Amino acid sequence: MDLVKPEIGLMFWMILSFGIVLFLLTKFAWKPITKALNERDASIQDALDTAKRTKDEMVALKSDNEKLLVQARAERDLMLKEARDTKDAIIAEAKTKAAAEANKMIKTAREAINSEKNAAIAELKNQVAILSVDIAEKILRHELANDDKQKALMTNLMKDVNLN
Amino acid sequence: MLSTVLLEAANIGNAYGVAALGAGVAAAGGGIGIGLIGSGAVQSIARQPDAIGDIRSNMILAAALVEGAAFFAMVIGLLVIFLK
Amino acid sequence: MTVNQNRKITVNQMLKPIFLTLLFNLFLGISFSFGENEGKKEGEEKFNAGETIMEHVTDNHSWHILGHTSLPLPVIIYSDKGVECFSSSKFEEGRLAVQGNYNYGLIKGHIRVIGADIKIDEAATAKIWDFSITKNVASLFIGITVMLMIFLSVAKSYRKNAGKAPSGLQSWIEPLILFVRDDIAKPSIGEKHYRRFMPYLLTIFFFIWVNNLLGLIPIFPGGVNLTGNIAITLTLAVLTFIITTLNGNKHYWRHIFAMPGVPLWVLPLITLIEIMGVFLKPFVLMIRLFANIMAGHIIILSFISLIFIFGDMAKWIGYSVSPLSVGFSIFMGTLELLVAFLQAYVFTLLSAIYFGAAVEEHHHPPQHHDTEQQAII
Numbered sequence: 001m002d003l004v005k006p007e008i009g010l011m012f013w014m015i016l017s018f019g020i021v022l023f024l025l026t027k028f029a030w031k032p033i034t035k036a037l038n039e040r041d042a043s044i045q046d047a048l049d050t051a052k053r054t055k056d057e058m059v060a061l062k063s064d065n066e067k068l069l070v071q072a073r074a075e076r077d078l079m080l081k082e083a084r085d086t087k088d089a090i091i092a093e094a095k096t097k098a099a100a101e102a103n104k105m106i107k108t109a110r111e112a113i114n115s116e117k118n119a120a121i122a123e124l125k126n127q128v129a130i131l132s133v134d135i136a137e138k139i140l141r142h143e144l145a146n147d148d149k150q151k152a153l154m155t156n157l158m159k160d161v162n163l164n
Numbered sequence: 165m166l167s168t169v170l171l172e173a174a175n176i177g178n179a180y181g182v183a184a185l186g187a188g189v190a191a192a193g194g195g196i197g198i199g200l201i202g203s204g205a206v207q208s209i210a211r212q213p214d215a216i217g218d219i220r221s222n223m224i225l226a227a228a229l230v231e232g233a234a235f236f237a238m239v240i241g242l243l244v245i246f247l248k
Numbered sequence: 249m250t251v252n253q254n255r256k257i258t259v260n261q262m263l264k265p266i267f268l269t270l271l272f273n274l275f276l277g278i279s280f281s282f283g284e285n286e287g288k289k290e291g292e293e294k295f296n297a298g299e300t301i302m303e304h305v306t307d308n309h310s311w312h313i314l315g316h317t318s319l320p321l322p323v324i325i326y327s328d329k330g331v332e333c334f335s336s337s338k339f340e341e342g343r344l345a346v347q348g349n350y351n352y353g354l355i356k357g358h359i360r361v362i363g364a365d366i367k368i369d370e371a372a373t374a375k376i377w378d379f380s381i382t383k384n385v386a387s388l389f390i391g392i393t394v395m396l397m398i399f400l401s402v403a404k405s406y407r408k409n410a411g412k413a414p415s416g417l418q419s420w421i422e423p424l425i426l427f428v429r430d431d432i433a434k435p436s437i438g439e440k441h442y443r444r445f446m447p448y449l450l451t452i453f454f455f456i457w458v459n460n461l462l463g464l465i466p467i468f469p470g471g472v473n474l475t476g477n478i479a480i481t482l483t484l485a486v487l488t489f490i491i492t493t494l495n496g497n498k499h500y501w502r503h504i505f506a507m508p509g510v511p512l513w514v515l516p517l518i519t520l521i522e523i524m525g526v527f528l529k530p531f532v533l534m535i536r537l538f539a540n541i542m543a544g545h546i547i548i549l550s551f552i553s554l555i556f557i558f559g560d561m562a563k564w565i566g567y568s569v570s571p572l573s574v575g576f577s578i579f580m581g582t583l584e585l586l587v588a589f590l591q592a593y594v595f596t597l598l599s600a601i602y603f604g605a606a607v608e609e610h611h612h613p614p615q616h617h618d619t620e621q622q623a624i625i
Contacts, residue, residue, distance in 0.1 A: 002306060002357070003242055003542070006479035009324075009379040010307065013388060014483045018455070021392050026447040029399040033425060034446065036406040043411065228540075228594045232532060235539030 183241040190241075194234025201226045259420070271578055295560050297553040305473045305545055308357065308383045309336040313468045321386055325352065325359065327376040336380070350376065384480070387472035391459045399454070428453050428596065436600035441607045445600065448491060452484060453596040460541060460588030464581065475591075476542030478534070485534035488599045489527075496606040533598055540591050544584040551577045 144150045205223035209216050303312070311319040320337035329349040338346050339354040346352045350372055353362040359380070361372035381389075398417065405418045414422050428450055433442040459480075462470040474480055502508065504522040506515065551573045559566025 002246055003302075004239060004246065004478055006482045007307065007382075008377060010382065010384055010477065010479040011483055012379055013381070013385045014480050017388050017392050018451075018483065018487070021395060021455070022448065022451050024396060025399055025451055029403040030447045030450055032403045033399075033406055033422075034429075034443075036410065037422075037426070037429075040411070224590060225594065225597070228536075228590050231540065232536035232594075235543065236532075236535060238543065239535055239539055 179244050183244040186244075187238055187241045190234050190237030193237070194231055197230040197234070198227045201230065271581065295553070295556040297550070297557055300553060301546055301549045304471075304549055305476065305542060306357065307477065309339060309354070309359075309380055311383045311386060311468070311472075319468070321381045321383065323359065323380040324378075325349075325376050326379055352376075383472050384474050384477055387459070387462065387469070387474045388480075390469045391455070391462050391474065394462070395454055395458050424454075425450060432593070432597050432600050436597065437604040437607065438609075440609075441603075444495075445491070445603050448487075449596050449600055452488075452599065453592050456484070456537065456595055457589055457592035460591065461585075463541065463545065464584055464588065473542060473545045476538055476545055478538050481534040481538040484537070484595070485530040488533060488602065489530040491599075492530075492602045492606045493526075495603060497608075499608060499610045500606045529598075529602060533595055537591050537595055540587055544580070544587055548577050548580050548584065551580065 144153065201223055205219050208219050309323055310321055313319055318337075320335045323332075323334055323336045323339070325332045325348070327349055332348045334346060334348070339352075339359075350361040350369075351363065352359050354360075355362065355368060359376070359378050361369045361376060363369055398421065402418050402421045405414075405416065409415065409418070429442070429446060432453075433446055433449055436442075437445060456475055459474045463473050463475065465471055504526060505519055507518050507522065510518055555566050555570045555573045558569045
């Protein structure tokens with residue numbers, strides 16, 4: 001019965017010691033340890049949640065960025081078109097201006113030519129007149145070289161006057 | 165008969181002999197039980213090798229519980245010896 | 249902190265030397281403690297295996313350390329005449345030793361009141377209560393000290409390392425605590441109630457395991473068969489029983505006294521079985537732990553004793569048997585290491601299962617016909 005009979009003294013010490021150990025460990029070991037483990041669990045869960053949230057935000061941000069990019073591209077195309085149009089307008093305007101200028105220059109030149117022409121013609125007319133007089137003089141001199149030709153001419157002229 | 169004679173000759177007394185016999189039978193019972201557990205576990209592992217971890221821990225747990233039953237008989241044997 | 253981390257040895261590196269040292273101590277220490285019988289000549293008493301084993305496994309008033317050295321422990325006796333305290337070195341087996349309030353003597357390891365003729369005075373013996381610090385109590389104190397040292401330092405390092413990864417002893421203990429919480433408490437008791445029982449479950453798990461391991465160390469301060477003592481396991485089982493009973497809710501008691509869903513004529517039988525079960529379950533817990541640990545100690549001691557039993561016949565037989573015996577002892581010792589952990593696990597698991605049964609909520613069985621009618625409507 002020795003082996004299977006519980007000793008009262010041993011049971012007393014066991015209850016006492018185990019109770020003390022249970023109390024001490026609960027207060028100073030299990031409580032802080034479980035608290036620390038729970039905190040660590042919570043912080044891990046927190047970190048995971050934050051990571052997931054950040055990932056979602058990143059995805060949203062990326063789609064936003066894509067939208068912005070598309071918008072920017074459209075605006076750029078518009079701006080390029082506007083620029084092209086402006087360039088064409090400017091070139092057209094320049095062309096018309098140049099044409100007008102040219103026309104004006106041509107007109108001025110034409111007028112100048114005209115006046116030159118007139119001047120030249122007047123000059124020519126003078127020269128022709130002088131030349132005619134010279135030639136007439138020469139011819140008269142030639143014709144009226146002798147006195148017979150001078151008397152013939154005078155008789156002709158008097159006939160004409162008498163007939164008038 | 166023979167065992168009784170032998171026991172009387174050795175002057176041990178019937179109780180010890182019977183207690184020893186009881187302990188032997190308990191060991192046999194425990195052995196059969198744990199053998200059955202082991203065989204079931206090994207067959208399960210053969211059927212599904214990737215559950216080997218679960219099967220192993222369950223096998224050891226069941227073996228410990230069956231041994232508890234076998235130890236009952238040992239304790240009874242001890243009582244027989246000490247309750248003179 | 250970094251300096252300490254550089255000096256740390258990994259767990260794996262530590263395991264092999266510790267294991268080998270334990271094994272070496274195992275057979276060396278046990279052999280030494282038996283060694284006092286070796287040099288005996290013919291005519292001196294033979295090696296009595298049963299007595300030696302029983303002396304190692306049961307309780308003593310003094311702690312026998314090596315050879316002839318014993319550590320005398322205080323004897324505390326409480327009787328109706330008051331409390332007395334003296335050293336157990338005054339005792340000698342079977343002799344009138346101490347004359348205090350009563351005449352005490354040590355008969356077969358128990359303190360009795362004896363008359364002058366070494367006759368036990370039964371009436372007076374019934375009046376004395378032996379609260380001595382015996383070998384088991386001293387080992388209990390040592391085990392408790394070890395537990396407190398380990399866990400209070402771990403709790404402190406949690407405070408120091410707040411928010412950081414565990415290191416050192418903390419990283420040994422934390423997986424064990426998480427194991428008890430996630431594999432024993434949560435599945436058995438359930439998410440809602442397990443926190444209440446965690447301190448008790450953790451304490452008994454580590455108490456049983458530490459004391460089992462201490463019992464396997466063959467030399468002082470280990471080597472005492474504490475958890476193989478029925479008083480210890482009785483106390484643990486009674487504590488589990490008390491906690492289960494105090495936490496039993498309405499459904500628990502209803503299942504015991506009037507199990508629902510059972511035909512009326514068989515109900516008394518079921519109730520009787522359930523009531524027996526309430527007391528039987530902690531009893532089985534007690535017996536399981538006690539018998540496992542005690543049997544383990546006895547087997548190892550028996551293997552070592554074989555050497556000396558054979559040695560008594562002739563020295564050379566003793567020597568030739570010794571490698572075999574030591575081999576078996578090492579094997580059994582390794583098995584006992586597993587059993588130390590396993591018995592702690594089984595005790596804690598079964599306690600958790602009983603707690604879970606006590607606080608279990610009522611589950612309504614699914615009502616099939618109601619939902620069908622509602623679907624039609």
